[in-house]
Amino acid sequence: MNVTEFRQALADHPGRGLRFLIDDQAAIADHFHVTEVGRVEKRFVDCGGKPRQTVACVLQTLVAYDTDHRLTTDKLAGIMSLVAKLDLPADAPVEVEHQERSVSIDAVDRFAERDGVLEFRLAAKQTACLAEDACGLGPADSTPASDGLPVLGEGCCGGTTGCC
DSSP: OBHHHHHHHHHHSTTOEEEEEETTTEEOOTTEEEEEEEEEEEEEEOTTSOEEEEEEEEEEEEEOSOTTOOOBHHHHHHHHHGGGGGTOOTTOBEEEEEESSSEEEEEEEEEEEETTEEEEEEEEOOOOOSOHHHHOOOGGGGSBOTTSOBOOOGGGGSTTSOOO
16 A cells, blocks of 8 residues: 555545554554654665665554553544655555564555454565566576575576575
8 A cells, every 4th residue: 555545545534543563463453653654765776786775655653551542533634744844655564563572564455444443454565586587586496495595596696696
């Protein structure tokens, strides 16, 4: 879900409670705070040597001791109105940073309204090879071996691609 879709979902459901569901099962505690909304920009070189850039809108959550705290769609919409200061692209993906045992960042995937609560479902982010043509790592090459580690293609570490 991108910034425009996220903001529209909040606007279309005023006065509702909020919930972030992790993997359709567990939820971030209902008394979470959004402590930051950030533009996170990543500039990198893929394993084929091509420079790349990504931009995301990341909402950092914190579960504090004040269990009476409940963020509403209206309050979060107000917070999201401030992101104009960050010059975020409208199509930037929205991600949620949360902490269980360690800090995780999941993508906001979809939403649904249930019993007066707007539930945003989070999906785990996945890694991928962005230079399969230069690297030699193909779909069949990334199947897990019996020890659970991926099997890399023969072309992966050869040549001067910088891959692996």
